[in-house]
Amino acid sequence: MAVPTSNTPPATSIADLITEFHKTKGSVPPLLIGATTTLIDDSVYLFGGRLQSTRQISNRVYILDLKTKTWTTVIPENKAPSPRYFHSANSDEKNYILFYGGMGVRCTEDGGEELAPLNDLFFLNVSTMSWEYPIEADDAPTHRYAHLSSFVKDRLIVMGGQDVNNEYLTDIQIYDFKKRNWCTPLSTQQFQYGAYRSAAIAVTPVQLTPPFAPSMDLLSEPFQDTSSFQETEITLHTYSNFSTNDVFRQLHSWKLNMKNEMIEMKDQSENIVLGSTLPPPLRFPTAFICGQQFILAGPHLSSANQQYQIWAFDMSSCIWTKIEAGHVLSQGSWLKGLLCENSNRFLVFGHPDRSMANDYKDRVQSFEHLACVNIEIFGIYRPPRPSYSAFGQGLGLSLLKDPALSDLKLITTDGQHILVNSAVLAQRWTSIRQLLKPILSPQPTIISTDSELLETDKRELSFPDTYVVLVAFLQFIYTDHLVTAQQHQPHILARLLFIADLFDIPRLKELAIHALHQMLNIQTASMIYESAILSNAISLQIRALRVLLNAKKIIQRQKQMENERPANLSPTTRTDPHSTSRFLQKYEQNQPGFSPSVRTVPRSNTLSFNSSTHHNRTPSQKSIIPESPPSTPGKTMKLPNFRIRQTSNSDNESPISSATSSPKLTPSSSTTKQHTLPVKSHSSFWRNNNNNNNNQPKNSQLENKPSKSEGTARLGTFNFLHNYN
Template identity: 30%
Template sequence: MRSTSEIITHFRETVGDVPPGLTGASTTVAGSRLYLFGGSLAGGSDRKLSSDLYALDLDLWKWEKIIPAMGEHAPPARYSHTLDFWRNHLVLYGGLGEQSSSKRTEVLNDVRLFNLTTRRWLRPSRIFHASTVPKARHLHLSCISVDKLFVLGGKDSSGDELEEVCVYDLVKKEWIQIQPQLPKLKATCALVATSQWYVRTPPQDIDHPDTPMPLRYSERATSKSPCDMYLYQGNSGQTLDVFSSSSNGKIAKKSTHHTAQLPSFHSPCGAVLGNSLILAGNHPIDGMNQTFSIWTFDTNTTKSVCIDTGDVFQHGSWTHGFLWEVHNKFVVFGKRGEPLGDPSGETVLNWDAVVVVDLEALGIYQPPVLKLSTAAQKLGLKSLAGSHHTDFDFICDDGRRIPCSRKTIFDRWPWLLDQHTRLSSTEASVKHQKRTELTITKTTLTSSQSYPVTMALLQYFYSLTLGTALQRAPAVLSHLLLISTEYYIPHLRALVTHAMHLALTELTADGIFEIAAACGCRSLQIRYVFFTWHPHLQHGSRLVSGRSGYTGREK
């Protein structure tokens, strides 16, 4: 029998234009593609800098070397820079590069944008206010919060540490803030991360106490309400500072956590997913050896937990990880059988292979977004119950009809609209024979599902949530997962999966596993395995906290 650590991880080799081993390169993720720029070629006696841009298709694990469209705005080669993603653009800042004339190394201070659609580097922005332009730097940290690039620390041309936070407005294309209030930080032992999403929990409906607890949902951060930033430092006692930022870019420390449980990572990487900060990197396990590990920090409970990945990182060189947010997975780059560093002592980043860690299987994921306000949800359900503006019928397996608005359903179920549009004047109906049979005519949809399931489906289309007791019944959830999978309702599928994660109990576990297997919900299947293999973990044991959704070794 496979161990649980083996189930949540899998190894893949990458193909295509695989980049060479590099030091000082930087990456960022946009959807299901990872982008890599620059770095210094590893292994040579002389430092050779790169200005190459690569993209990795995370669905195919195939690298592509991008040749930018013709133009004179390509940035110079560099290393020890940062790369972020913003509104279909890569955002490149700083680093150490070569002067075009003398080829001597210089510290850079440019903010450069690459358009992912046109594959062009944009013209550098003009500087209007010299007083707000920070010093050139390398070995710094950066992150993007809404429309602002935050640059923390770094080293200047003299090698001195810079104790400041600099803010660049990506819309206005100008520096707007220099805040000299940051303690010294060592970038090779530090990490900054933020999210573009809040996780919200709607209040219980006090007028209807019999309704289930509303599902948590994701809400996009705004310029007026950006998410917190998390700064981890592991060079002088592990600390985690939490900062808030205002609309003008100023940051203020909210709290400090002394996280002695966390190891002192070298070149840490990580990101925020849901209510968890993911931290990963190499750290010493004895006087001679290092190992790569992945930890989570619960931003609500402030508990740190190590994810049990078995011995997958015990062999070879594993150095750089990133969050694949759209699939709730953490991916670690490396190479089996390779040493960790190059002759210069710097960490070599290899791109030949990856280990993929399924975070959703541990209950760590980004909840679905809220499509309608609570008031709009109630109004929609009231309209359905009152049969307002109806011109279409859903017919159940027992012949009962539920009248509804064709426009409401078609606007929220594009697949059905497409099928209905294909009906010609001579074709009376179209039938789909899957596990749920559907027959579509001009004015009806006949389903092989029961009245409760059909009503729950219509309640979803009218409210775009799962807020009623009927919808949250375990048997109904199973049928909704099947329908949403077979007939292309992705938001409903995400909501049902979310609800099933929360509804996992001894009574529902077997049913959830069976329907998850039938619908290809692998993460939900693995969650069931943890639940049934380790029933004692449901009560918050030392090894795994089933209640908070973690697995690993809690320190």
Template identity: 30%
Template sequence: MPHTASNATLKNTVNVFTSSLLTSTGTFPKPVIGESVVQVGNHAYLFGGRDAEDGIPVNDLYFVDLETGSWKLVENQGSLKPTPRYFHSGVYWNENLVFFGGIGLDEENNSLCGLSSTEIFNLETKTWRVVPSETNESENMEDAEASTCQPLPRYGHLYCVLGDYMIVYCGQDLSNNYIEQINAFDLKREKWVHSSPFAYHCGVYRSNCTSLHCESEFFRYCSPEGKGSIKDTTERQDQFVGSLLFYLNSNFVDVKRELILLKLYKVSDTEGNREETDEHKGYHSSLYFEEVNVTEKFVGTSMPPGLRFPRVYMVGNNLILSGIYLTSSRQAFVLWVYSLDRENWIQLDTLGLLNHGSWFKCLCMPQSNQLVIFGNQTRRLIQDYNVRQSNYDNVVYIELEAYGVYRKPKIPHYSERSEKLGKLLLSGVSDMEILTVERNHIPCLSKILYKRWPKFQKLLDQTAESNQDAFRMSLSELGPQVAELPFTPINSTGSRMLYMPFNFETCTAFLYYLYCGKINEAYLSTKTLCNLLILAKHDEGMETFFQYIVHLLHNTLNRNNDFSFEH
């Protein structure tokens, strides 16, 4: 685990315990401009960029372990080498890294050129391949259609993977004109299959996007029942492919913010014979987009400032926004969160590490509730920002769960009727007792504990097995004929009492969970929840219970000692 950074300027806030600083190890990239960083689980790959010293585009590929900050240069990439490029896009799909667009070098004219090519690196074979560009002269009808979907050369564009499609939209050409176009690349067939207008002037400098799972609370929050909802999709026989949330901020003096939900559909008619309407203008093949402006849903009492090179991520019921904040008095890398539970924007209190140095690239590890931010702790942010330089000398880890930002556990839902039945059993028949530290006795039913508490099940099985061994030993003393006779296994004849080293309230709360599948509101004190956390910490088979208690503790701390956020 990373060690807590020592910094005399750190304030006495929660970030002292949740911000960690490491020095990168191994062969890490030199300062670079416009590189792409593609996350694959707890690892990432960095490709391309422009060398910050000599300004030449490069095609190096690096690998980093996000948990340790250890880097290495990926070698032996086969005979085919990728095109050097910068301000391109990179995504991960099915053991492939897919790179598109950007700015390259025209070797014949020794000048910069916009790229519209797609190159793929296979992680298993460690080799590159180039997706051929389609031309209008293609004789094959499918190829001819693909040529009409071929995206324009661009750089600084936005991108996302939805299902088996890479979505690319907006960006700029070499004349810095915005490209009002959205395209879809079929990752299975490796063909461009959709192109349509997209009337927004945006790029990575002031916007970003993230995919939304159709079963997430955020998707339901942005998609009320009606047109474009999952229910509506089912009724009209169209297949819902996926959705992305698009964040745009502009006019940094008087900040304008927009959040757009884009939903991708595939029509049931595989021939794609749909009349082109205003709603589906530019429709190709069998795909189309629907756009829902959800800006008003994200208006709060406090709002994030204008951020350069923003990034958005989803962690549970939280939308995380990161980016560079620049004013005459402050230059810093900042983090904001929109919480569905609070329905408001809140700035994470990360004063200290991110207020000093130059930080640019940020990745999110939702499984561990962490942000990983790369940079250099001694350089000046404004100096690197002016030339768009990224550094990878240091890495900062932000533990999001300490701020109440985490993925809620999937707790089995029991009906009200089930809870009533559990309460009835809890106050009814019993065949054993729990002994607490106060020497109180709590009656309970061993069969319930056996079915729902793996540790008790293991204990009972071991006791029964020990009893059978002792019984066999006593039979062997009566002679071999008796010892070989079949007999019915017997249960323990020992004590009907189980001692638990916890107080009465903790034991009662635990029994209530085993019987009813939840913790009674009467036992939601911090002390009881902490005791339950200790009880479940190393209890194999009770991982869901442990996560449930952690979630309840978060709610309790937020109510009683809400220090997690800086308002």
């Protein structure tokens, strides 16, 4: 989250914490009409457009570095394409940007020039920064501009638009990028699509990471690879809105097979108007897909409101959610936006001091300022993908249970130990590679015999947490995923998130944040909020804070309704406000000076979850998490069988759709007892500390907390011991 500067207005509400505001620098593009912006990695490529000042059509290329917010002008190699505007640009998410059509200048038969639609196709290779042109085909599509386009599965799909007579076209053109040829055109069945009122996005069926472990035993014999997932079809979603006396909305889903043949067209217009909250008519809308969320964005202009709005439509529950981006997008002119999936941000270009009504009237777009909206705060983000199949994950768990392949002993803070393979540990846990160097690359002068090299009792590493946390951590190390029920306990996830942030393990942090997003509700919001603060998970922190504040508002309304009831109402029918808000009262008592803003807590090596909570489990938890067996000196600990969490109906839901549903407070759920997790002392996190610190004041726990760099420097506490007895 950006710190407020001269370019960032001060935050006055939770909504203002959602959006970062930046003023770009460098070779900022001028005011343009009909230019395109395309995102590849951390760079935005701008091409074409018509200059407002001179009305000259451009074919320049500008690149914005999203890390430095700096524009640069580049001149690609080879002959430049003809200038144009209101064309289309789509990336293959690798090295190419495909440009097609648009309005430009072409030569007439008498040698003159005229403004007319184009139908040529060309590519920009961003790796070599050069223009490339395919062989001109006789079956090229009709000349068009202001059309819709999308790229998916090596196919560029172009539909609609307007021709030389400004008439809408009713065809779907598909270009095979691998074969470099146009396919047989399809019909839109007389539906008219244009960039002014419609948006399109093409997707393939996506195998999302489930929020919890799959309902299968990864250690069953024989192993079966259940990840055989083939993309056999393409779905093209097109959204249109019309504003006459009443707002008319359309959502069509076109299904195509891999032979570029039409399978079916499904009209989902009735599904998008079921809820009470619906998006207003948007001008020049853009559409994106993030998980199971259909994201729609564009400027909304009315006599009472001029604002760039972002909406998310859950494709499974058919519910619209408005992304409240704060007051930044309610002032000035913001007309161009695109989705950045890598950072879960929505980027909007504009200018805070210009008039949106005037710029829209002239179709002018400004690229001087950039607003970055954090959509992960609303539970909309790209979920992590499995890196290995179920067969590979099961093989990793089997390897973890086999002590014959181990050469290193990990000792926990509660005196237990587990044998592991040092090569596997160093591969995923890069922070300790230097400590493991004597084992990975033994020196003859230090270790003289093979027996000493393989004797694990002489190679020990201290792990800064308990046995159950180490088991969950090693399950990730050996599978590169969170696949077991042990790993999906809330307090275990909180510790894994802290360890991932402390030792810079991005994959583990991404998986832990994803799992905590799924279990975020009124009962877990307080714990997840505290975990996110300690682990620098800002998006998760703000989302948990929003849940707490919304729950508090509901409780206040319940109290108000309780006070307005007749005095002769039976006491048995009253709702106890103290029991209803018990978890919030306890949360506020532990947070002096609580205010609706994001607290900045110094990074610390201390973890605010008491290890004793593992031993006060319910019977259901005891059946899932293995108890720490008693320590036996000189005896190897045998790992228990890893039980896989049985998937319930809620687990089969989309991780995105389940995350975006708003938590609701009921009398039964509100009285659930919350488990408070007291802050441990600094020394108790790194080693056992049986000293009684109950007499210390509570505020002393937050004093003199070291920064993250100090925590990383404490890697020396992983004592690597060589005993040569």
